[in-house]
Amino acid sequence: MADLTAAQKQLLQGLFKSPEASCLDCGGYHLRSCPRVKRQAWIGNGNRTEVEYWQSGQYDDSETIYPEDVFDDTESA
Numbered sequence: 186m187a188d189l190t191a192a193q194k195q196l197l198q199g200l201f202k203s204p205e206a207s208c209l210d211c212g213g214y215h216l217r218s219c220p221r222v223k224r225q226a227w228i229g230n231g232n233r234t235e236v237e238y239w240q241s242g243q244y245d246d247s248e249t250i251y252p253e254d255v256f257d258d259t260e261s262a
């Protein structure tokens with residue numbers, strides 16, 4: 186669980202309102218490549234053909250922000 190200031194939360198709430206902002210693989214927001222992806226394969230035109238994920242608990246997502254980290258429970262997205 187990320188420790189965020191109110192200002193950071195507000196900024197990230199705006200980000201999560203754009204569907205393309207969150208990661209397709211883990212549903213979070215991170216600056217580096219997705220920590221959940223263990224292995225992936227691409228074909229020439231840029232389409233991904235294969236993806237393998239780490240199991241929950243097997244990867245370090247401490248730098249990933251999830252929507253539930255920025256939206257308060259009382260407020261629905």
Ligand SMILES: [Zn+2]
Nearest residue numbers: 208210211219
């Ligand atoms: Zn991700």
